[in-house]
Amino acid sequence: xxxxxxxxxxxxxxxxxxxxxxxxxxxxxxxxxxxxxxxxxxxxxxxxxxxxxxxxxxxxxxxxxxxxxxxxxxxxxxxxxxxxxxxxxxxxxxxxxxxxxxxxxxxxxxxxxxxxxxxxxxxxxxxxxxxxxxxxxxxxxxxxxxxxxxxxxxxxxxxxxxxxxxxxxxxxxxxxxxxxxxxxxxxxxxxxxxxxxxxxxxxxxxxxxxxxxxxxxxxxxxxxxxxxxxxxxxxxxxxxxxxxxxxxxxxxxxxxxxxxxxxxxxxxxxxxxxxxxxxxxxxxxxxxxxxxxxxxxxxxxxxxxxxxxxxxxxxxxxxxxxxxxxxxxxxxxxxxxxxx
Ligand code: RUB
Numbered sequence: 001x002x003x004x005x006x007x008x009x010x011x012x013x014x015x016x017x018x019x020x021x022x023x024x025x026x027x028x029x030x031x032x033x034x035x036x037x038x039x040x041x042x043x044x045x046x047x048x049x050x051x052x053x054x055x056x057x058x059x060x061x062x063x064x065x066x067x068x069x070x071x072x073x074x075x076x077x078x079x080x081x082x083x084x085x086x087x088x089x090x091x092x093x094x095x096x097x098x099x100x101x102x103x104x105x106x107x108x109x110x111x112x113x114x115x116x117x118x119x120x121x122x123x124x125x126x127x128x129x130x131x132x133x134x135x136x137x138x139x140x141x142x143x144x145x146x147x148x149x150x151x152x153x154x155x156x157x158x159x160x161x162x163x164x165x166x167x168x169x170x171x172x173x174x175x176x177x178x179x180x181x182x183x184x185x186x187x188x189x190x191x192x193x194x195x196x197x198x199x200x201x202x203x204x205x206x207x208x209x210x211x212x213x214x215x216x217x218x219x220x221x222x223x224x225x226x227x228x229x230x231x232x233x234x235x236x237x238x239x240x241x242x243x244x245x246x247x248x249x250x251x252x253x254x255x256x257x258x259x260x261x262x263x264x265x266x267x268x269x270x271x272x273x274x275x276x277x278x279x280x281x282x283x284x285x286x287x288x289x290x291x292x293x294x295x296x297x298x299x300x301x302x303x304x305x306x307x308x309x310x311x312x313x314x315x316x317x318x319x320x321x322x323x324x325x326x327x328x329x330x331x332x333x334x335x336x337x338x339x340x
Pocket of ligand 1: 022023025026068131196197199298
């Protein structure tokens with residue numbers, strides 16, 4: 001294509017959109033890899049053309065999913081490391097920066113896991129929601145420290161990422177009880193910690209994570225069960241310092257309802273179903289004259305008062321004081337380098 005974006009970047013973007021690559025940390029890692037690949041394979045013949053290509057690649061990756069801030073944070077970090085007067089220098093500085101990003105990301109997760117593991121006592125039961133590698137890092141470090149843990153794993157509709165969590169925990173030999181999301185409040189009686197990850201953390205300490213997180217957090221507060229959020233600083237959302245809100249991704253209604261199921265709900269389904277399915281942008285809520293609307297938000301916002309601790313690689317914070325860490329890390333807000 002004219003933009004010079006290499007096919008590997010397009011295919012990473014497709015994988016993120018289709019959730020073959022998912023979870024905020026994995027998305028950030030894949031985005032950095034894709035920018036390094038762009039740098040490596042670029043055929044740009046001038047420094048300006050090279051920089052333009054890298055910005056176009058970043059824009060392609062940025063457009064995939066809106067909620068996990070680790071994605072723009074990763075892109076920004078790599079592009080800011082692009083440095084040099086020749087294509088060769090730009091190429092090598094960009095690749096080195098991407099590699100450093102990936103190394104730091106893995107290290108931060110290990111460090112966060114160690115810190116988070118201190119909250120977990122021998123014999124504790126954790127309740128999980130969705131699949132978070134940051135949250136699992138806390139479990140892994142606790143296991144490595146010789147603690148025995150059990151897990152109650154919420155299935156996490158509609159895409160059942162709880163199954164990924166269950167598989168990982170069973171690999172580590174942790175006894176797992178898999179439950180429907182609806183059963184969570186009942187099982188809080190047997191839970192010592194609700195342990196979740198985050199896609200974004202806002203400046204006021206709100207936690208944006210997989211839809212259903214806020215419900216379990218509110219119920220946990222009512223039952224006196226502490227809620228622990230495991231989130232590397234890459235999950236901190238700089239724009240929220242200046243009053244921006246975090247966009248919540250709306251996903252396709254097909255994740256909730258098949259065509260047959262839709263037909264079973266709507267008596268007079270003939271014709272209308274086909275039309276509804278043919279809507280151009282499948283990520284938009286579809287209102288048909290059937291009167292049936294399906295909405296499928298992928299994330300929700302848990303207010304800070306329902307969160308006991310945000311565990312980062314820089315230590316654990318009460319949600320209300322996360323903004324001090326954000327100021328330290330991000331300083332003054334600036335424009336995104338791919339905005340031209
Ligand atoms: C994943 C999700 C995870 C966070 C944190 O949502 O909500 O809890 O991304 O994950 P989806 P990690 O499946 O829609 O991407 O700790 O691995 O970054």
